[in-house]
Amino acid sequence: MITRTSPSCQTENTVIRLTEAKSWQQLLSDSTLTLAELLQKLDITTDDFTASIDGDPDINPQDFPIRAPAPFIDRMGKGDINDPLLRQVLPLAKEHDITPGYTADPLHEADFNNTPGLIHKYHSRALLIVTKACAIHCRYCFRRHFPYEDNQPSRAMWTKTLDYLQQHTEINEVIYSGGDPLASSNGQLSWLSQKVAAIKHIKTLRIHTRLPVVLPQRIDTELLEILQQWPGKKVVVIHSNHVNELDASVKIAVDKLKAIGVTVLNQTVLLKGINDSATALVQLSERLFDIGVLPYYLHLLDTVSGAAHFAISDNEAKAIMGEVTSRLPGYLVPRLVREEADKTSKTPILPTF
Ligand SMILES: *Cc1c(COP(=O)(O)O)cnc(C)c1O
Numbered sequence: 001m002i003t004r005t006s007p008s009c010q011t012e013n014t015v016i017r018l019t020e021a022k023s024w025q026q027l028l029s030d031s032t033l034t035l036a037e038l039l040q041k042l043d044i045t046t047d048d049f050t051a052s053i054d055g056d057p058d059i060n061p062q063d064f065p066i067r068a069p070a071p072f073i074d075r076m077g078k079g080d081i082n083d084p085l086l087r088q089v090l091p092l093a094k095e096h097d098i099t100p101g102y103t104a105d106p107l108h109e110a111d112f113n114n115t116p117g118l119i120h121k122y123h124s125r126a127l128l129i130v131t132k133a134c135a136i137h138c139r140y141c142f143r144r145h146f147p148y149e150d151n152q153p154s155r156a157m158w159t160k161t162l163d164y165l166q167q168h169t170e171i172n173e174v175i176y177s178g179g180d181p182l183a184s185s186n187g188q189l190s191w192l193s194q195k196v197a198a199i200k201h202i203k204t205l206r207i208h209t210r211l212p213v214v215l216p217q218r219i220d221t222e223l224l225e226i227l228q229q230w231p232g233k234k235v236v237v238i239h240s241n242h243v244n245e246l247d248a249s250v251k252i253a254v255d256k257l258k259a260i261g262v263t264v265l266n267q268t269v270l271l272k273g274i275n276d277s278a279t280a281l282v283q284l285s286e287r288l289f290d291i292g293v294l295p296y297y298l299h300l301l302d303t304v305s306g307a308a309h310f311a312i313s314d315n316e317a318k319a320i321m322g323e324v325t326s327r328l329p330g331y332l333v334p335r336l337v338r339e340e341a342d343k344t345s346k347t348p349i350l351p352t353f
């Protein structure tokens, strides 16, 4: 239900209230912006951008535009070009560097794309590409070159995917992925979930999503009702990389999910300049625990072209995790893993002490 704001209200107070009252659908559709607009919201001049990080003021990434919802931008520090939230969405000229070993489809997902909208690579779990859309465009994302256009199945094409699930009785867990599955409408999610629920060997529904973090308003009553109707176990894996992302509004979204029996976990990507220190990771885990979420995976960067400037070496990552392990209780230590193209699970990477 989209509540449109009236453009005729002009006083400052009214405008602020209307911004807060914007529906998540409206916030989602307003989240693509130009570099100039993003910098302006943060009181950063183009000169500061160009000078401090060798930025190209004309950068205009058309294939993967700048995208971040207003509630996420509101958590960035004003005037700080190195803000860890900003750096996740800020395109740099370095994205055009060609780095050996960095490719468009590092995980060879095209090979496991058995039917449109489905990736069945791990024995008991299948990923469903519910939508190609995301609320936020993370510059390090391994799906930044994914041929999403071929993975927007119509309802008729979903029939093939559902047939595949029906025939593969070893699949006991369906993972909604994307894109971001919660960028889909409640209508679409409701339709799909009823179809999947009818397949008796699917016991668990898991949703991999950044929306509870970047646009917590997405966890609305209708979505909670859809999840409540799911007959089996429910897991939501959020994706947060930095403590500053997790404000009170994120806690409210998590509380709503937990109140209906959802297990809520977090995954993080280890990113140079954003969270590549033991302190940053300890703070993130502690804050996650404060809001009722347990850390799950800490991913090494996937070697996707355009993202090499975020990479941390294995040795550095192992050393950081050694320190994290010594500073936190075991249940707050995420598992450091790498996704490898031909493996049938994530590959654990052991910390060094
Ligand atoms: C990560 C991933 C999963 C889920 O793996 P878990 O270890 O169960 O979290 C499933 N399929 C693919 C292709 C994946 O990359």
Ligand code: SF4
Residues within 6 Å of the ligand: 134, 135, 136, 137, 138, 141, 142, 143, 178, 179, 180, 210, 239
């Ligand atoms: S798929 Fe996830 S990591 Fe990639 S851009 Fe979307 S929200 Fe970010």
